[in-house]
Amino acid sequence: MLRAYATAASVALLLTCSAVTLTSAHEDHGSFSAGEPGNPKKPARVVMITMREQAGKMMFIPDRVEVKKGEQIRFMLRNSGALEHEFMLATAAENAKHAEEMKKNPDMEHDDPNGKRLKPNTTAEIVWKFTKAGEFQFGCLIPGHPEAGMLGTVIVK
């Protein structure tokens, strides 16, 4: 588990370095590490992700998704839990940094192309195009939730 995390973090670090060079060109509309916001009018493969708590743990079901480079995915998110949860798609390193920021501001709301916060018994969608190969992470960064297991992996091949 720790080993897998370390591998993810080092992959993320490499990706972050390459993302930095792109930042200046994309400053006007932000840049995203895991690819780019999708086009809802274009075909997309549906991936359903359920968020919930059970027996002291919090989880995404499934917590691992594989996609092909260039593929567009429509994440259909459902919060079936009793608490609010969020889905933030980035690198593991970015999510870890973001989680630290959220400890200072736990009510930070997310409604971004790569992230949504869902109240209990609500749904949301994210259409995303995975333009880069690598390993990315979807995480719920509400304080305590990553620690309770609310992290998932996207493998882009």
Ligand SMILES: [Cu+2]
């Ligand atoms: Cu959560």
